[in-house]
Amino acid sequence: MLENEFDIKMEGDRKELLKSMCNLSQGIKEQGIEQGIEQGRREERISTLVTFFKNDGTVAAAKQMLNSSDEDIKIAKERLSMIEG
Known part of the structure; x- marks a missing residue:
């Protein structure tokens, strides 16, 4: 896509750097999903x-x-006291 649409050549180091950045982005996304799931579970417990x-x-x-x-x-307890106010 980068080569076709923006005429950016993806060779050697540039290609490896882009691959690393994509892997990092995926890792950050997965970590965010896990944090969201845990936050939801905690809210359910509370x-x-x-x-x-x-x-x-x-x-x-x-x-x-x-x-x-x-x-x-x-x-x-704090939420209950706010509800019962």
Whole structure:
């Protein structure tokens, strides 16, 4: 495409550099997708915790039954207090 549309010759080092840049771009894209998936999973865990606490679940039970981190519990409690305001 570069050769046909822009008359840029793709030879030797230039071709290898372009290949490396494409591989880097793909790696960055895949890492972004993984981060997005993990963020979605965390949001789902926090949403579950909010519902759990709305139904009078305890922090101890959340840690044991839902294997929740202290940070996720803190965020869920903050969101619940905003909802119940």
